[in-house]
Amino acid sequence: MMEDIADLELRMVEHSIPLDVLSDLISRFIINVPESAKQNLIRICFQIELAYWYYLDFYVSNENKLRGCAFKEFAAHVFQHLPFLQPHYGRLDDILEEWRDYKQSVPTYGAILLCEGNTHVLLVQSYWAKSSWGFPKGKVNENEDPAHCAIREVYEETGFDITTYIDLENYFEAVINEQLVRLYVITGISKDTKFQPRTRYEIKACEWFPVADLPNNKKDNTPKVKMGVSPHAFFMVLPFVKRIKGLLNAGKSIKRQRHKSLSFSESESTTKTKFKQVLQRSDSNERNGKDEKKKGHSKRQLFNDDEFIFSAPSWLNFKFDKAAILECIP
Known part of the structure; x- marks a missing residue:
């Protein structure tokens, strides 16, 4: 687990999202989620996915200085940035795997x-x-x-x-x-x-x-x-x-x-x-x-x-x- 976290942190150093861009995406798709829903990490992952595709379509496509990234890297940025998600950052891999299984089945x-x-x-x-x-x-x-x-x-x-x-x-x-x-x-x-x-x-x-x-x-x-x-x-x-x-x-x-x-x-x-x-x-x-x-x-x-x-x-x-x-x- 520690090796996975170290590897993820290394890749995050290589790829970064400007704070103003990340804040805009969070305000659009995540900040308005009801408090009760914030306890459901699977539900939050769906909102993060919306923010991710919006980032690729309308920020990366229109801004030469920004480059695309994998969804896992993007989700890591969000988990590190939001206080209510930070305690769950260490098991991000498990959360994303559970979310993908759920999404493909429903x-x-x-x-x-x-x-x-x-x-x-x-x-x-x-x-x-x-x-x-x-x-x-x-x-x-x-x-x-x-x-x-x-x-x-x-x-x-x-x-x-x-x-x-x-x-x-x-x-x-x-x-x-x-x-x-x-x-x-x-x-x-x-x-x-x-x-x-x-x-x-x-x-x-x-x-x-x-x-x-x-x-x-x-x-x-x-x-x-x-x-x-x-x-x-x-x-x-x-x-x-x-x-x-x-x-x-x-x-x-x-x-x-x-x-x-x-x-x-x-x-x-x-x-x-x-x-x-x-x-x-x-x-x-x-x-x-x-x-x-x-x-x-x-x-x-x-x-x-x-x-x-x-x-x-x-x-x-x-x-x-x-x-x-x-x-x-x-």
Whole structure:
């Protein structure tokens, strides 16, 4: 154990996070955690993970003097900096191992709520991460099926019951930071609906946002130009934005896609990003005039023996935003 601590401390000397940056990340994601939750180190690790990805995406990417680090190094900085975590620093390895085991075993389910006309999407803002917006979702309980978990979480976080709206075969699915996330697509919600979170000190606000103005990537400043909101605020939404826009831009009636489901798996690291799409269809080839059958792939299978046609995710549904371009012309 002493050797592990010495090794960790050595690596921390080699990598450092400026105090003002670390303080900003802690204030965004950890400082507002309720006192009762601070006793749950697994829960705290999830908040540290949010801060970590925010650090890589919006500090390291935009500041040449800062470099990326492993999550363990980042967590060590946080544990050393916060007084309530300092007593647990000596067993950081055990805490992170327990957290990873828990995270990989517990998926999260929720919903993407679209208004009538599918022009706006409902996002929620957490008390714990006040500067960020995301979809209403949460971890599944023991022996709870995905749909019931989504219904429960959406109701707890927005006060809206999606029981009569949910289509069990219409969802987006992604593996983000080693955790499965499934979001059921819900359409036809009135923008006049009054949303009232049912849990205290968890959700601060529920607001409609124009789908067209959400960022396609972390450097897309459309939200800043159109809504006055930093694109950084939507980093938890990014894995699903292009798929939502793709469906809407294609002019499809999402509510009628009862025999289709889309699964998108994404995992990110500081050195590489892997994308995997699995389309499960019963009549999906009808639109394209194709009738060959495509096999789904297992979690670790990247290619099969048949011909593989690759389309980079960054080019899916690509189009110019004419309005944004015209606004930049003097």
